[in-house]
Amino acid sequence: MARHSLEVIREHIDSMPLIDHHVHSCLAEKPSYERLEKLICESAGPLGEGQSRFDSQAGFSLLRHCSPLLFGSRCRIDEYVKLREHMPEAEIDARMLGNAGVSDWIIDPGWGGKELISLDEFSHRSQGRVRRLLRLESLAETVLASTAEAGGFPETFRSELAVQSVGCVGFKSICAYRCGFDIDWQAPSDTDVADAVMAMDATARSHVQNPIITSFIIHEAMRYELPIQFHVGIGDRDVDLRHSNPLDLRSLLIEAERRRVPIALLHCWPFERECGYLCQNFTNVYMDVGLTMYLTGIQAVDSLRRAMELCPFSRLLYSSDAWGLPELHYLGAVVFREALCSLLCTWVESDSWLPDDALRVADMIASGNASRLYGLSTQDM
Known part of the structure; x- marks a missing residue:
């Protein structure tokens, strides 16, 4: 009976549709070996002579899952790259995106967009629905570049926000990269x-880091009562982890809760427990473990386990945060399914969870929570 239940859970998780609530598009041009190596991790460049970033959990996970999908069997990285060079990028996209099992992609187009395929083309290649996020810092930088008078910025930003937010399902902030979370989150005056x-x-003006501007654009976005996503923790070396602890968002979260604005904390490593605590203590906070899944590969189960210690299961979301390489869109989904299945089956096998509860929670995290948070209608689903 228990063995049958575990098999049902595995089959269900393997086939359930996902909503990737934070992701980016794919590269338009085929990447070089060096670019491919750099993009499998949050890196600043090569490690040095005789070393490879493919010798990592992310690299081994890529070969384990992606080479059979593209070429029918597992292979070494040099073989993988050589075979990949002769396959059209559109075909790689179609295989990777189409096999991720994602029904809806909520895309942040605000970084490196000129290198990526359009959202319409992404939808075509993935055979999935595409939604759009608005990156607040990018909008502020665009407005600053075209606003001569400093006094005109607040009203011009408000006007542009009203225009650019049409059709968006949420906003995104990268203030963790710019000024950190430990700033004064009180709404500043126009003066x-x-x-x-x-x-x-x-x-x-071209790289907004000012905490007053940051607080202003976040508070203006809250007027729309749409979800606001915050990059938290893990990233490239531009992010200072000492200033990206989500506990420093407390005063902002209190204000957002008062105004009924949902907040989604992205990626969260090494702050999964802090984020879970915030999700438990605020009525408006959600989280995911995002790119931690494909970066940690077979060890991804540990990050997901930490998130599920305190985070209410109705507040946990799926995302890949994949950018550029379609392999990452696929890996995010495959590794997430594998980690979730491992945890739920362990808890059912130990008689801590009922099988029906495991199936219900799996569906919540995979798509149900995101559908509710972003207002995706049943017709859209």
């Missing part, structure tokens, strides 16, 4: 914002 803009040179 304070104008003074901050006046003090900015051209470089500062």
